[in-house]
Amino acid sequence: MRWKHIVAASLVLASLSGCSWVNKLVYRIDINQGNYIDQTAVEELKFGMTKEQVKFLLGPPMLVESGYPNTWYFVQYLKPGHDAPEQKELILSFDNSGQLVGMKGDYQPGSGFFEAVR
Template identity: 80%
Template structure:
């Protein structure tokens, strides 16, 4: 009779903790989407760079709106297996001549960003 109580108690405990325990044992791949943005590449950006130079450093943008071709959006989305997803953005603005005039988002510009290219 005693072993029946022990078996019932272990089954109840296994069902209560089983889902969270099994969830951690199951392998989940890391999901990377969008642009891979490296902070060191962002620090190399300088005021006055052309679109071609920016593309060489960061790669092609994720989005260029048809109505606003001088605004480029770089988006990096990372969801590690069992962790919370992370999303970082970088928005670059160009003037009508195609040179870099502004930057905003989750990345910090380098010390030389506001020094024009010579």
């Protein structure tokens, strides 16, 4: 009879505590999708770079819209195992001759980005 009370009490305590601590014991892999964007590579970007030079630094873009071939989107999505997902993006604009003219997004350009000859 005594063991039934112990089992019942442990079941009640387990149901009240929830499964949050059990969930942390389960291994979850980090999920990386899209472009891996390194801040040091972004700092090397300069006005006037060609599309080939940008592709050499950052790799191919994640998205180039068919109607706007001079706008490149680099998107990085990271979902660490038990943490909240994080998404960063970098949008580069080129002129009609294929030279870099603009940059916006979650990354800061280096000082050389603004010093290039226009």
